[in-house]
Amino acid sequence: MLSLHNINAFYGPIQALFDVSLEVRQGEIVCLLGGNASGKSTTMKTILGLVKPRGGQVVLDGEDITSLATPQRVRRGLASVPEARRIFPRMTVRENLLMGAYTRRDKAIGDDLARVLDLFPRLKERLGQSGGTLSGGEQQMLALGRALMSRPRLICMDEPSMGLAPKLVQQSFELIQQVNAQGVTIFVVEQNAQVALSIAHRGYVLQNGAMALSGPAQELLHNPDIRRVYLGEVAA
Amino acid sequence: MLDQVINGLVLGNIYVLLAVGMALIFSVANLVNFSKGSVFMIGAYVGWALISQLGWPLWAALLAAALGCGLLGVLIERVALRPLEGAPPIAPLLSTVAVAFILDNLGLLLFKPETRAFNAPLPTWRLAVGGVNVGLLDILIALISLGCIGGLYLFLYHTRLGSGVRAAAQDRDAALQMGVDVDQARSLVFGIASALAGIAGTLLGIYYNSVNPAMGFSAGLKGLIAALLGGITSLPAALVGGLLLGQIESLATAYIGLSYRNLAAFLVLVLILALRPEGLLGRAAQRGYEVTTGVFFSVGKPRRVPRSVLVGVVLAAVLLPLIPNSDYVVQVLFIGLVYALLALGLNLVAGAGQVSLGQAGLFAIGAYGSALLTAKAGLPFWIALPASAILAAILGVALAYPALRLRGNYLAIATLGLAEIVTQTILNWEGLTNGPLGLFGIPAPRLGGLLFVGARPYYYLALVLVAVSAWTLTRLGRSQLGRTLGAIREDELAAETYGIETGQYKALAFGLGAAVAAVGGALFAHSSTYISPDIFTPAISVLVLTMVILGGLGSVPGVVASAVLLIALPEVARPVADARWLLYGVLLLLLVRFRPQGLLGREPKQSLSRGQTNVGVKSPEPGLGTQPEFAGTQGK
Amino acid sequence: MAFLEINGLSKSFGGLRAVDNVSLSVEEGELVSLIGPNGAGKTTVFNLVTGIYPPSAGRVALDRQDITGLPTAQVAARGVARTFQQGRVFAGLSVADNVRVGAHVHLDAQRPGAGLVARLGPVGRVVAPWLRLPWEAALAVVQPPRVQGEETRLAEETRSILGIFGERLTPRWEDPALSLSYANRRRVEIARALALQPRLLLLDEPCAGMNPAETRELQDLIALIRREFGLTILLIEHKLDLVMQLSDRVIVLDHGAKIAEGTPAQVRHDPLVVEAYLGRAA
Ligand SMILES: Nc1ncnc2c1ncn2[C@@H]1O[C@H](COP(=O)(O)OP(=O)(O)OP(=O)(O)O)[C@@H](O)[C@H]1O
């Protein structure tokens, strides 16, 4: 469905991604792991068109979309949960959620709003509060809910569990699985490797801006070497 | 009384139209649009041509003005703003200044400077309400502006595109990720705001029965004041602000006199902003939640100029006057250096993230201070000069103190108002300042036995003072104090959390900046021997801000260079006579386009919206000298 | 009386009681964690202690002195440093300058009389800065040996603080903070807080965005700075392993109110806490 081919991305003179390739197939959950500053967010931004690579291709549904602007990509069914949430601070919770449905024209937006609010009762209590005053975790819920509102085919999530309380971390991963079961493809950057790999089909590991490893999630999860070196598993 | 109120209402409604446009563009592009007034002027002329000259009916002319100006707005967005994607956030502001220059001077060329009568063959039907006459035009103006506000409100809050427009203003990258075509939204908003300006221009022309090319600047200012009075980001606020401004002006004109009209308007503005920094209806930003980062100025360190280049330039500057027949050049360069002092003062303030449009006021304080101390109090120049600098520092802090709680655009306009208050006070305090007649015969300085005659001694003195100021400010910038000011610029709340009394340090920056600017004022006064209040216009403040931005956002040598350049450019363009200011505008536009980071600013390595980026600006060999950070557990 | 003493603290936003009659104390040298579900009011407690919001009710005392409602800058001057949950570095300043700004309150050669001003009466506090600040500006320009000496010390201090983070920050020393990755920006915040040489350190989710190994690394780092600097720390964190291993005591908030307090082991098995916060996995 989506693939990156030999992406090289730069910030000014500094190269952040080196020949990164990856593939996300229809209906999968794919997770991207890696240490801090390894280029995870940059990969995500390249997929979304916020970073323009200097070399390589981004392909969606067999079509080269490397030069396509972000809004056009969103129209083709991409949605995102950005790093650090990026809630619209002066819009209410409700308005923020509706922004998620910006590209939709159908009548079912109201139903979806109700469904998302059922998923996150806290947001339901706070429909009129402005996004900027929500607590960190509440904002994260809002960012998740906002992405669901677009009825996307593929959601890119940059650390969706960041700032969530343990109980909600479990719930949010269950939610990701549910959403996936309904046919939405998911590409997720996660630090919580253990949980992420346990729900993912396949995984990739970035290191210093280059793809170090890839494979079925179960394989990555059970390879002790990988657990120790790449997944930050603490040798017990 | 009631007559005045009605009059104020009508005037207010026109301001409302302008304010709405300002608020709209501000809320979408986070941009104060300086070209607004010029579009307004063009609109007035379109209306004038169609109605007065070609005899079109009012409705058709309004429609045409709206359409024409709307297209012009879209064009401005395309040409002046869209290419600046990823540039420092201040660059677009500069670009709109350039556009204003171009349009105003185009207007001057096309329509000639004289005022023209604007006769609209409207029915003279009038309605008597409780002893007051309300004209058809008055009602029409009210209806049109209310209609526009209503329509816009519906658009912004009840349409999809409208919410996209608002989202784009709050977080551009996040809006993109929701599928909002941000460019298109901005283009649309520029079109709408300009169409409103076109309508407002035509209506104001009819209202005053005249049009002239200079009407743009003051109209733009009025729109901005009105928008700020209300609280710039909301429509009802623009309505309230516009109507309030209309009332103030109309009542002040009737009861105190025409010359107090602007003074009254600015006093009320400063007062309201001091009491309610977010405007009458504006919502206060939630403390602690909204990051205030880099509203205007935020960059890495500016580029360093090699010492050899600096020495070379200084040497050339010292030797230049020795060339025979260089009087004229020296005179021009002297003025350039005076502006360099004004710009250096502002540069310091801007380094703390504070945008001031009040340099004209400090310029005036320095000039009048030194002139009065020498001419009236008989002090020698060498005492009057530092005395006027200290006076300016004290006055600068005292005046700006209530405004220090303000941020970004609010502060900019409040300082503009303060400067206006200064010049209006000078104008009206005839006993001390000789009022509109100005001060004559300001004595020339004396150094040892040498009396300053001609431009050269002033030039050398200015050169020394600029060098000393530049050196001082550079040292200051590299010290802990410089970092402290930088921290305030980046995030005031975080700065406070680290023990920085932001109010005090901002005041310090204002005081020091005022002192430096006042030195420029004093030099100017003595060299020209005559000053009058009408010299110190808001246009000077805009020009000085332009210099600072063009210099490279915080780069001291850059600011000096751009001050001299911007003063010298029009002189170089003298051969093209009438078109030279037009050319100036075009050059400015090109400069911003190709060096959005300023003359000596660094390449914009990354856009400044936190963390999201534009990449691929330059392309050195890939991978060279890059040291990616260590990932995860490596090396442990 | 404990080092940090919070009594009956409350804060309402409109109808919402974000913090509801919370009392807690932290002894000198202790590390206390504040945990609780999202929106429980943890960050708001930090905002109240640091004077970002005035409390609706209650008192805060630091080292036996009442600091309730004190302006934010003065709270810092008394030795309280904090990091922000949403990560607020000075984006346009270099990494090193971020840290140097953190040292603001204890620079006395460059900021003569600053400590004195805080001890003056209300009138003196208004007047004195105007005498002090021009002097500070003059020193910044002239840079007499005393100031230069302090600058040099500051540079060394900055280097050693950044050095605590190993190779993560030192290579980026000169780069603007905004060019760092998310987690590294948060490390810069911690470095900046350390530069203040705090007596009380407030950390708001320092490990957000870090994987287990990195979290472990930061945990060691927190333990290290605690030992080295004898810090008193109040910590907000959702990563339980870290909380359990580092804390002397844990306080649990829910809906603004304190629902449990005790040693990590006690809190972990408290049914209320499991219900409100941990969920079934615990
Ligand atoms: N705006 C920017 N300008 C310059 N360099 C940048 C910018 N953004 C990121 N980088 C650099 O690119 C590299 C990769 O950053 P990225 O944000 O992709 O890391 P990440 O894997 O998401 O890390 P984290 O886990 O901390 O979020 C880092 O070295 C970072 O410093």
Ligand SMILES: Nc1ncnc2c1ncn2[C@@H]1O[C@H](COP(=O)(O)OP(=O)(O)OP(=O)(O)O)[C@@H](O)[C@H]1O
């Ligand atoms: N300025 C404000 N206006 C209105 N409500 C607010 C404001 N600040 C915080 N709140 C609300 O108060 C509650 C407590 O917020 P706080 O940020 O303290 O939560 P928290 O415990 O830090 O949660 P998290 O773990 O998600 O960061 C939240 O429900 C939040 O929405």
Ligand SMILES: [Mg+2]
């Ligand atoms: Mg990241």
Ligand SMILES: [Mg+2]
């Ligand atoms: Mg919080």
